[in-house]
Amino acid sequence: MHKLLTDLVAGIDPNTQAIWAVHPAEVMRNLRESTHELRGLETKLDQIWRTTLEQFALVTARSTMRIILQESYRDIKYVLSDEEYMDVKNDNLFVQRFILKFNAFIGPLKEMMVGANFDQYLQHALEYLATDWERAVRLSKFNMLGAFCFDNDLRVLQQHFALFTDVPLREKFAQLGYLADVLTLEKVDDAEDLWFSHAGTTPGFMSALDFKNLLLNRLDLDREQVEALRL
Structure with a gap:
């Protein structure tokens, strides 16, 4: 219906120019009003469809993405020894599990849905994934090696998601990117520079309290130094 209306409205003006040239002003006015009404109907239908698609995603995608994340994260940790870090680099179970489950969920939908609708659904x-992932990260403990793994997990999955759409997705994961920036700091002394490079200039950047709390999740950083930061 949306495409039919779009094509119809797009063709009205050129198709009626000749009629308007020879018919009375009243007829031309009625034709113009009809054109505007069709354009208004197209806009309303588009809004209704967007709302419907959003509700469909809310019902189907939110819970599914949460389950995929939870099941992929089972027995995964981000406090790693050197040996465990090398094991993850060679065999990243979290990424493997996530991609397998994500593809099984989203692949059939991509085949069934029109491109623009699929992009919006995705x-x-x-x-929904980013919101749950942010929450999980804030509740997790890290050391530097684990933080490097999380940063890599985020990058790999973003690259994978980009295979399904041409729509830029970077903004969806901006907050997770900020979390990775904080967690991968080598030492507490670098924290203030990172904070002041974002605070007040980066929209949506975390508060000073959230920044400190996230740093406290790094078990290999000195707690007293973190709490003493002047942000």
Whole structure:
């Protein structure tokens, strides 16, 4: 219906120019009003469809993405020894599990849905994922090697998601990117530089309290130094 209306409205003006040239002003006015009404109907239908698709994603994607994340994260940790870090680099179970489950969920939908509709659905699904992933990261403990693994996990999955759409997805994972920036700091002395490079200039950047709390999740950083930061 949306495509039919779009094609119809797009063709009205050129198709009626000749009629308007020979018919009375009243007829031309009625034709113009009809054109505007069709354009208004197209806009309303588009809004209704967007809302419907958003609700569909809310019902189907939110819970599914949460389950995929939870099941992929089972027995995964981010406090790693050197040996465990090398094991993860060689055999990343989290990424493998996630991609397998994600593809099984989203692949059939991509085949069934029109391109623009799928793009919108995928964006909603990834928004739900990002929200749950941020929450999981804030509740997790890290050391530097684990933080490097998380940063790599984020990059690899973003690259994978980009295979399904041409729509830019970077903004969906901006907050997770900030979390990775904080968690991968080598030492507490670098924290203030990172904080002041973002605070007040980067929209949506975390508060000073959230920044400190996240740093405290790094078990290999000195707690007293973190708490003493002047942000």
